[in-house]
Amino acid sequence: MLLATLYNNIGKKQIEEVLNKVGLQDSKDIPVKKYSHGMKQRLYFAYAILDDPQILVLDEPFNGIDPVTSKLFKDLIKERASKACTVLVSSHVISDVKQICDQVVILDRGVVIYDNSVSKDDDLEQLFISKLSNSGQAQ
Numbered sequence: 001m002l003l004a005t006l007y008n009n010i011g012k013k014q015i016e017e018v019l020n021k022v023g024l025q026d027s028k029d030i031p032v033k034k035y036s037h038g039m040k041q042r043l044y045f046a047y048a049i050l051d052d053p054q055i056l057v058l059d060e061p062f063n064g065i066d067p068v069t070s071k072l073f074k075d076l077i078k079e080r081a082s083k084a085c086t087v088l089v090s091s092h093v094i095s096d097v098k099q100i101c102d103q104v105v106i107l108d109r110g111v112v113i114y115d116n117s118v119s120k121d122d123d124l125e126q127l128f129i130s131k132l133s134n135s136g137q138a139q
Helices: 002-006 012-021 037-049 067-082 094-100 124-134
Strands: 055-059 086-090 103-108 111-117
Touching: 012 037, 037 055, 037 067, 055 067, 067 086, 067 094, 086 094, 094 124, 103 124, 111 124
Parallel strands: 055 086
Antiparallel strands: 103 111
């Protein structure tokens, strides 16, 4: 089991619980090189949450995954955030951001051009476009 080799201090039961959370419980004995892209994304997510971090950093976690996995990840992200875990998600998919974030930072070429709390009612797409237009970098 790949995760067992990466975490010596975590027991098999905890690894199996995390694999179950991400839907890989029946695939744990399949070599990772045979995993589909979506399965690998699930494995990366499992790896990220395995030791119950206080800060969870996810880079484009919704890229190349199906709607079921996307919903699963969103639910797991919300669950982590509700347990006082800081979750940092980078994404170009504004609809995904809107569903899971209460704070948004917009970067333009590495420069913060917006940093504020947001609600589900905010039009993040328009906010994004206006902030980029105001920074003179919209294309």
